[in-house]
């Protein structure tokens with residue numbers, strides 16, 4: 001049966017296990033037999049969205065592959081907090097690449113598996129937005145262009161968090177980072193899901209840590225396909241974004257519900273599904289709880305900057321048809 005998005009009224013939450021649903025509609029996280037791919041004891045900050053996203057995504061990938069999975073990981077928070085030598089939190093064969101070559105390392109693993117006839121073992125590569133959109137971009141484009149059999153997952157926390165919150169080409173306009181510019185200029189940066197789609201690869205999708213079922217569905221779908229696949233997950237970062245550590249899921253949800261982060265799937269460069277906005281909110285609701293946008297609200301309200309950010313959300317909503325048609 002085709003994937004049916006789980007309705008909010010069925011579960012009361014998008015993020016947890018949902019043991020009340022029929023077995024085939026439950027999340028991987030609801031199962032006591034999940035692999036716990038990223039185990040306890042890691043050193044991520046409290047409320048780290050990247051830890052949550054990686055745990056969800058790799059558990060789902062392990063379930064989809066019957067635990068026949070190898071992961072390559074770029075340098076960044078996810079690598080640093082999960083593998084302080086000689087310990088590791090990973091319950092999957094896992095290799096640390098350089099900061100900029102995770103796609104190439106994953107490609108090599110996939111090629112070696114093919115040469116050995118081990119085509120039932122699948123490969124994922126993962127990294128932060130800096131590793132993906134900046135330094136690893138050339139390798140990633142090569143991986144797409146050759147259609148290498150790898151699922152690449154970018155955990156986008158919109159800056160270089162591991163080294164102290166410097167801007168990346170995925171940092172949104174007006175977000176303050178440790179890089180000494182007043183926010184980040186409008187009309188700069190890269191839209192990597194769009195660039196991935198332009199390569200015409202089999203599968204591109206976006207997701208957030210606010211909708212576990214949707215994220216797991218996209219990992220599962222990616223694992224049904226072969227060739228180069230790209231999943232871009234928005235992961236909130238309490239430290240770098242300056243929000244409360246118990247607000248990570250709420251902030252990620254507001255990114256989607258404001259239209260600033262469009263959630264969709266695309267195959268061979270064409271959008272095949274979008275996650276509609278359930279209850280639209282102005283971008284201000286998303287910006288206000290985050291200290292990286294505090295300069296837009298005090299010492300005086302910067303209404304023109306907020307309006308320019310609202311225009312980005314409005315454009316996304318129009319472009320992807322994110323609003324439900326009301327009867």
Ligand SMILES: Cc1ncc(C[n+]2csc(CCOP(=O)(O)OP(=O)(O)O)c2C)c(N)n1
Pocket residue numbers: 050075076077078099100127128129130131132157159160161162163168
């Ligand atoms: C060639 C090279 N340059 C710089 C670094 C230092 N460095 C390590 S992690 C990192 C930032 C990682 O940012 P991102 O990829 O966005 O991941 P995050 O930490 O935000 O999850 C940098 C600059 C490095 N390890 N290698």
Ligand code: SF4
Pocket residue numbers: 043044045046047048049050051077081157161162236237238239240
């Ligand atoms: S800095 Fe951000 S991404 Fe890094 S561990 Fe802390 S919360 Fe997670």
